[in-house]
Amino acid sequence: MPQADTPAMSNATLKELSAQLAAKACSSVELAQDFINKINILNKDLGCYVTVDAARTLAQAQAADARRAAGNAGTLTGVPLAHKDIFCAKGWLTTCGSKMLANFVAPYDAHVVERCDAAGMVTLGKTNMDEFAMGSSNETSFFGAVRNPWNRERVPGGSSGGSAAAVAARLAPAATGTDTGGSIRQPAALTGICGLKPTYGLVSRYGMIAFASSLDQAGPMARTAEDLGLLLNVMAGHDARDSTSLERLAEDYNRDLAKPLKGLRVGLPKEFFAAGLSADVQKAIEAAIAEYKKLGATVVDISLPNMGLSVAVYYVLAPAEASSNLSRFDGVRYGHRAAEYTDLLDMYKRSRGEGFGAEVKRRILIGTYVLSHGYYDAYYIRAQKLRRLIAQDFVDAFRHCDVIMGPTSPTTAFKIGEKSSDPVQMYLSDIYTIAVNLAGLPGISIPCGFDGDGLPVGLQIIGNYFDEARMLNVAHQYQLATDWHQRAPAVSQG
Amino acid sequence: MALTLDDVRRAAHLARIAIDDAEAEAALAQLTRVFGLIEDMQAVDVSGIEPMAHAQDLMLRLRNDLVTEGDQRNLFQSVAPEVDAGLYLVPKVIE
Numbered sequence: 001m002p003q004a005d006t007p008a009m010s011n012a013t014l015k016e017l018s019a020q021l022a023a024k025a026c027s028s029v030e031l032a033q034d035f036i037n038k039i040n041i042l043n044k045d046l047g048c049y050v051t052v053d054a055a056r057t058l059a060q061a062q063a064a065d066a067r068r069a070a071g072n073a074g075t076l077t078g079v080p081l082a083h084k085d086i087f088c089a090k091g092w093l094t095t096c097g098s099k100m101l102a103n104f105v106a107p108y109d110a111h112v113v114e115r116c117d118a119a120g121m122v123t124l125g126k127t128n129m130d131e132f133a134m135g136s137s138n139e140t141s142f143f144g145a146v147r148n149p150w151n152r153e154r155v156p157g158g159s160s161g162g163s164a165a166a167v168a169a170r171l172a173p174a175a176t177g178t179d180t181g182g183s184i185r186q187p188a189a190l191t192g193i194c195g196l197k198p199t200y201g202l203v204s205r206y207g208m209i210a211f212a213s214s215l216d217q218a219g220p221m222a223r224t225a226e227d228l229g230l231l232l233n234v235m236a237g238h239d240a241r242d243s244t245s246l247e248r249l250a251e252d253y254n255r256d257l258a259k260p261l262k263g264l265r266v267g268l269p270k271e272f273f274a275a276g277l278s279a280d281v282q283k284a285i286e287a288a289i290a291e292y293k294k295l296g297a298t299v300v301d302i303s304l305p306n307m308g309l310s311v312a313v314y315y316v317l318a319p320a321e322a323s324s325n326l327s328r329f330d331g332v333r334y335g336h337r338a339a340e341y342t343d344l345l346d347m348y349k350r351s352r353g354e355g356f357g358a359e360v361k362r363r364i365l366i367g368t369y370v371l372s373h374g375y376y377d378a379y380y381i382r383a384q385k386l387r388r389l390i391a392q393d394f395v396d397a398f399r400h401c402d403v404i405m406g407p408t409s410p411t412t413a414f415k416i417g418e419k420s421s422d423p424v425q426m427y428l429s430d431i432y433t434i435a436v437n438l439a440g441l442p443g444i445s446i447p448c449g450f451d452g453d454g455l456p457v458g459l460q461i462i463g464n465y466f467d468e469a470r471m472l473n474v475a476h477q478y479q480l481a482t483d484w485h486q487r488a489p490a491v492s493q494g
Numbered sequence: 495m496a497l498t499l500d501d502v503r504r505a506a507h508l509a510r511i512a513i514d515d516a517e518a519e520a521a522l523a524q525l526t527r528v529f530g531l532i533e534d535m536q537a538v539d540v541s542g543i544e545p546m547a548h549a550q551d552l553m554l555r556l557r558n559d560l561v562t563e564g565d566q567r568n569l570f571q572s573v574a575p576e577v578d579a580g581l582y583l584v585p586k587v588i589e
Contacts, residue, residue, distance in 0.1 A: 105573060107566070200549035201550055240557065243555060244552075308534075311531065312531055315528060315532055332574070332584055333582060335575075344587050347584065349510050352511045361513075362521060365521060368505040368506075369501065384546050386538060388545070422527070423528055424530070439549065440549020
């Protein structure tokens with residue numbers, strides 16, 4: 001019997017695990033136990049998971065085996081995955097990487113968790129993340145930084161850094177993530193895995209702790225494009241409890257995987273290849289574009305003239321929405337309450353002052369300021385107007401191309417501590433991903449090479465609204481022709 | 495426009511976040527950097543452009559005004575810092 005702590009099993013994709021379970025080559029309980037064993041060995045060092053609960057995981061695996069024995073198994077029944085700790089999961093600690101919620105046991109399930117559970121998937125644990133998803137390095141977590149499995153001195157990216165590192169280190173075959181300004185794609189790029197941020201509204205935000213509601217979107221993280229599609233098939237779907245959840249017919253996001261790419265028009269925005277892009281990243285992206293040409297794609301030069309403003313616009317809108325969303329943490333109904341206080345106002349202030357970390361406080365202050373009397377028009381309304389210009393750039397660009405390609409991140413994984421003292425440097429690491437959130441478009445990152453230090457590079461593929469099936473087709477065809485997505489960090493093969 | 499310590503303290507008060515002098519000084523330095531980035535927005539002419547509040551320009555759905563959730567008070571209060579007899583306890587507000 002192959003075991004998860006041997007390369008054969010823990011390197012398996014969702015698709016392969018699904019086939020193994022169907023063929024009764026292993027049981028879900030055996031599979032879960034093997035991953036738990038591997039997590040026990042590696043997690044202390046890497047910090048990918050903040051909560052594991054073997055008894056709960058194995059009970060879910062047992063139920064999945066029973067369901068399979070009864071002949072009711074779906075494609076992913078019995079297949080394990082990890083959930084970012086931003087998703088409420090009933091009975092599980094759900095901390096959002098914050099001291100504020102360090103003892104919060106979710107009383108209900110997020111829609112995403114509900115759907116994964118209903119598919120029979122087995123939760124391996126909750127993954128580490130930047131506090132309230134605010135960060136690009138996973139260093140703002142109350143529970144400590146996550147180490148990049150490719151190099152322990154480097155960050156895994158963020159905010160879904162725990163999910164990305166867990167998938168890269170083969171401590172989970174797939175994981176859920178959320179992406180407000182790049183938080184699925186950037187960590188996927190920095191850890192050499194695949195991540196998909198769907199069109200805004202495809203996946204319900206119910207039970208997903210809110211950061212910036214007009215931008216937040218959940219999506220899958222895995223090691224192949226095909227696995228992203230399998231997991232997105234489970235995660236996406238209408239939910240009346242999220243007022244922005246779209247009512248659309250269910251679709252199979254993997255339906256077009258096999259289509260040849262001949263005639264595909266790939267747009268290359270000149271703004272993605274300007275100053276600030278590292279030479280190694282540029283080289284890997286250009287090699288990927290050359291591969292696409294070999295696969296029959298044609299390249300179109302395009303421009304997104306307002307993209308340069310996206311970081312500024314984002315750091316008005318996202319903090320504004322965050323300052324409103326995070327006002328719910330008042331120390332009354334749930335979350336941290338200060339031990340000492342003089343009156344109600346003092347209780348609020350101390351509870352929030354103690355419960356939130358520095359980056360979260362910084363963003364709440366920015367948001368409060370830009371929404372305050374006298375500044376609302378100059379900052380908030382102006383940013384919303386610029387958001388329309390940025391979104392319109394994409395509408396214009398998609399008249400000339402089918403997908404847009406470029407780097408996911410301007411650099412490979414940076415060193416732990418390298419950017420943590422300068423918020424602006426940190427914010428600029430999302431320069432290629434933020435505009436996609438502002439427009440509400442779907443984006444994928446897939447591995448496409450390595451830099452001189454052996455750190456992975458991510459290729460970003462941006463699609464038009466609801467074009468996930470085509471984007472997965474584009475990513476899958478590349479993965480049939482290349483093997484970057486199969487490279488594994490040494491620590492995962494120990 | 496330069497941000498001042500008073501601006502930081504005022505925002506912290508509005509946001510109900512306790513902040514001491516050292517924290518306010520540090521926040522001022524970092525927020526000044528961030529607003530330096532944000533000021534780029536002022537260079538663009540935005541006259542005549544409709545603000546975009548949301549990724550999809552959709553109307554919010556209405557639902558029937560029906561009870562959809564049962565009583566879960568005990569469950570929800572199980573995660574509260576301080577409760578008594580089904581009530582959330584806070585410091586006295588009215589003397």
